[in-house]
Amino acid sequence: MIRRGALYPTFEQPLTIARMGLLALVAVEIAVAVGLHANGAPSNVQLINQVALAVTFTALAVADLRLAVAICVLELIVGGASGRWTVLPAGVSGRMLLDVIVGLVSVLVLARQARDGVLALGRYTVHALAIAILIPAIWIPLGVFNGNGLANAVADGDGFLFFGFAVILAAVALRGELGWLRRWILISSVIGAALTVLVVALLASGAVAHRELQVVFTWTFDMGGRIDAGVAGIRVYFASGLFLQVGVAIAIWELMRNRHRAWLWAALAILLIALFVSFTRGFWLGAVIAASVVLIFGRENASSVLADRNRRLVTVALGIGIAAFLVVALFGIGGGMGSNLVKIYQAAVLLWHTIQRPLTGWGLGAVVPDYVFGTGFTYEITYFDRAFKLGFLGLALFLSLPIRLLIDSWRVLNGRLAGALGVSTREAVVPLAILASVLVVSATNPYMVGSVGIGAVVLTIAWLDPFRPKETPT
Numbered sequence: 477m478i479r480r481g482a483l484y485p486t487f488e489q490p491l492t493i494a495r496m497g498l499l500a501l502v503a504v505e506i507a508v509a510v511g512l513h514a515n516g517a518p519s520n521v522q523l524i525n526q527v528a529l530a531v532t533f534t535a536l537a538v539a540d541l542r543l544a545v546a547i548c549v550l551e552l553i554v555g556g557a558s559g560r561w562t563v564l565p566a567g568v569s570g571r572m573l574l575d576v577i578v579g580l581v582s583v584l585v586l587a588r589q590a591r592d593g594v595l596a597l598g599r600y601t602v603h604a605l606a607i608a609i610l611i612p613a614i615w616i617p618l619g620v621f622n623g624n625g626l627a628n629a630v631a632d633g634d635g636f637l638f639f640g641f642a643v644i645l646a647a648v649a650l651r652g653e654l655g656w657l658r659r660w661i662l663i664s665s666v667i668g669a670a671l672t673v674l675v676v677a678l679l680a681s682g683a684v685a686h687r688e689l690q691v692v693f694t695w696t697f698d699m700g701g702r703i704d705a706g707v708a709g710i711r712v713y714f715a716s717g718l719f720l721q722v723g724v725a726i727a728i729w730e731l732m733r734n735r736h737r738a739w740l741w742a743a744l745a746i747l748l749i750a751l752f753v754s755f756t757r758g759f760w761l762g763a764v765i766a767a768s769v770v771l772i773f774g775r776e777n778a779s780s781v782l783a784d785r786n787r788r789l790v791t792v793a794l795g796i797g798i799a800a801f802l803v804v805a806l807f808g809i810g811g812g813m814g815s816n817l818v819k820i821y822q823a824a825v826l827l828w829h830t831i832q833r834p835l836t837g838w839g840l841g842a843v844v845p846d847y848v849f850g851t852g853f854t855y856e857i858t859y860f861d862r863a864f865k866l867g868f869l870g871l872a873l874f875l876s877l878p879i880r881l882l883i884d885s886w887r888v889l890n891g892r893l894a895g896a897l898g899v900s901t902r903e904a905v906v907p908l909a910i911l912a913s914v915l916v917v918s919a920t921n922p923y924m925v926g927s928v929g930i931g932a933v934v935l936t937i938a939w940l941d942p943f944r945p946k947e948t949p950t
Contacts, residue, residue, distance in 0.1 A: 494539070495536070495539055495540045495543065498532060498535055498536040498539060498540075498543075499536060499540075499543055501532050502529065502532050502533050502536055502547065505525060505528055505529040505532060505533075506529065506547075506561075506570075508525050509522070509525050509526065509529060509561060509562035509570060510561045510562065512525060512562070513560075513561060513562045513563065513696065513697070514692055514696055514697070519565075522562065522563075523564070523565070525562075526562060526564050526573070529562075529573070530573060530577065533547075533573075533574060533577055534577050534581070537577055537578050537581040538581055541578070541581060541582070541585065541647060541648050542648055542656065544574075544577075544578050544581070545578060545644060545648050545657070546657075546660055547574065548574050548575055548578050548644070549657070549660060549661060549664055549935070550660075550664045550667065551570070551571055551574060552571065552664075552716070552927060552928065552931045553661075553664040553665055553667070553668045553716055553719045554664065554667055554668045554671060554716065555570070555571055555697075555699070555716065556693070556697060556698065556699025556700055556701070556714050556715055556716050556928075557698065557699055557700030557701075557714070557715035557716065557926055557927075557928055558571070558697075558698045558699070558700070558926070559571020559572065559927070560697055560698045561697055571927065572634075575638075575641070575644075578644055579640060579641075579643060579644055581647075582643050582644045582646070582647030582648070583643065583647075585647045585650065586643070586646060586647050589650065596646060596649070596650055596943050596944070597643075597646050597943075598642075598645070598646050598649070598937070598941040598942070598943040598944075599940075599941055599942075600642055600877065600880070600881070600937050600940070600941055601642045601643055601645075601646045601941075603642075603876070603877055603880065604639045604640065604641075604642035604643075604877055604934060604937075605639070605640055605642065605643060607636065607639045607873060607874065607876070607877055608636055608637050608638070608639035608640035609640075610873065611633065611636045611840075611866065611870060611873060611874065612633040612634070612636050612637065612840075614870070615629075615633060615836075615837070615839050615840045615865065615866055615870055616629045616630060616632075616633045616839070616840050616841075617629075617839075618836065618837075618838075618839035618840070619632070619633075619838070619839025619840040619841040619842060619865070620839070620841075621839065622838055622839045622842065624838070624839055624840070624841035624842050624843070624853070625841055626841075627841075628840075628841030628843075628853050629839065629840045629841035630840075630841075631841070631853075632840040632841045632853050632854070632865070632925075633840040633841075635925055635926040635927055635930060636874075636930070638926075638927040638930040638931055638934065639877065639930060639934060641931065641934045641935075642934055642937055645657075645934070645935075645937050645938060645941070645943075646943060649941070649943040650943075652897070653896060653897035653898035653899075654896060654897075654898075654938040655898045657935075657938045658726070658899075658906075658938050658939065661719075661722065661723075661726065661935060661938070662723055662726040662727060662730070662743065663743075664719070665719045665720065665722055665723025665726070665747065666723055666727075666743045666746055666747060668714075668716055668717070668719055668720070668723075668750075669720055669723065669746045669747045669749070669750035669751075670746055670750075671714075672712050672713070672714065672717065672750040672753065672754065673746060673749055673750055673753070675689060675693070675703065675712045676710055676712050676753045679703075679705045679710050679712070680710060686703065686704075686705035689703050690703045693714070699714045699715060699716070700714060700715030700716075701713045701714040701715050701717065709755075710753065711753065711754065711755040712753055712754065713753075713754035713755070713756045713759065715923065715926075715928055716928050717750070717751075717754055717756065717759055718759070718762070718914065718917065718923050718928055718929060718932055719928075719932060720747055720750055720751050720754070720759055720762075720763065721751075721759060721762035721763040721765075721766045721910075721913045721914070721917070722766070722910050722913075722914075722932055723743070723747045724744065724747050724748070724751070724763045724766050724767055725766035725767070725769070725770050725906055725909040725910050725913070726906055727740055727743050727744040727747060728744065728766075728767055728770045728771065728774075729770050729774055729903065729905065729906050729909075731744065732770070732771075732774055732775070748763075751763050758917045758920065758921050759917070761913075761916065761917060762913040762914065762916065762917040763913070765909070765912055765913040765916055765917075766909040766910065766912070766913040767909075769905060769908055769909035769912055769913075770905050770906065770909045773889060773905045773908065774902055774903075774905035774906075818849050819856055819857055819920055821849070822847065822849070822855055822856065822857050822860070823857045823860050825844055825846060825847050826844060826855060826857060826860040826861060826863070826864045827860060827863075829844055829864055830860070830863045830864045830867070830868075833867060834867055834868055835867045835868065835869050836866070836867040836869055836870065837863065837864055837865045837866045837867035837870060838864060838865055839865060840865050840866075841853050841865075842864065842865050844864070854922055854925060855922065856920060856921055856922050857919070857920060858918045858919060858920075858921065858922055858923070858924050858925060858929075859871065859875075859918075859919060861922065861925065862874050862924075862925075877933070877934075878911060878914075878915060878924075878933045881907065881911055881933065881936055881937070881940060882908065882911045882912065882915070884940055885904050885905075885907040885908035885911060885936070885939075885940060886904075886908060888901065888904035888939075888940060889901060889902070889904040889905055889908060894942055895939060895940055895942070896937075896938060896939050896940055896941055896942055896943075897942050897943075899939050899940075903939065904939060904940070906936075906939055907936035907939040907940055910932060910936050911933065911936055914929060914932045914933060
């Protein structure tokens, strides 16, 4: 039997003054941490606030796991590539702090559930956890053995741990469907887009100097991306802008269900404006793919679109469209030509070294010695980068979950697999669109080597996993 009560997290209870107080306190402490880090406050002063944040956030996670997870998702989408809005001793980022706390609380919740004789890990949690554990455990030591350097190997491998966020989803889904999380991903994506629009507005008005914003966002906070304000115009994009295309997919789906909601039109407008000012071909391509998949396969009469006699025509048309945008994205004229040539050269060099060790690769933290355009251990051609370091064995393990989720999205859409609780058959087009766009865009950009790209993939579980519990033998 499944016992009710203390076994489960308390986030289903109505919000109380105490929980709202904890949430407000966490928000203030995060804001203070951001301000202290941006202004270069002494490390001991920052540490005091960081300890207070850790204690308060732990209390919030225990009291209301859903609120704590919501903060983690918002931070992932807004916090850029690294989440270094505050940096603890040993280089631990603010993102790591929040995620580790929520992860530990989730493990305790699931352990209490298992002790009571019920398992509800879902269909993907063990798979995701295996990737999170095996890749760092095998390929970090292999990298050190090959002389890559411990610091480089660890820095190159810690992003894989974010696959473990599936454990957090399993814990937060214990007593109900994740409709709130699916809506929150859209809201957080719009907040991230609004940040981009705000930065553009500050640059356009001259209220803040371009150099100052560049220092804060791309250097101090290490958000990834660029902020330009030269004679060619204003360009602003952050690595977490990958969620712009995620937001577009969700917003268009919601508008297809109810086109009279003004806030959804406003949300889509903010997302599209942020996409435009990013002047990033990858984001544009990803948004086009995401929107196309939703519009084609999310229609009321999707069954006719998927009918045997029409399926081939639709597939060919969609393939031609995607191929055309890929050509534009990868081989566009003008300022992008130099970047394209560098990427082609990079792919060739990585492939050559991969062939030398095709099975297990050169280990995490590996640097291509004859690559003339850089000396770092991260390369833009993601799948070639992973094959070079992990070998084809590790690459297959790395891609196994994204590909499984992509296939399962299609199966749910066709009615051959049950999706998450509260998700209709047609709504499976949303994870299908997200996964297709993220995987394509990540081919020529290093999103999938860190928490942003992996996070976008793992969060699609909220549409696909019913998390039905199984009783364990007593």
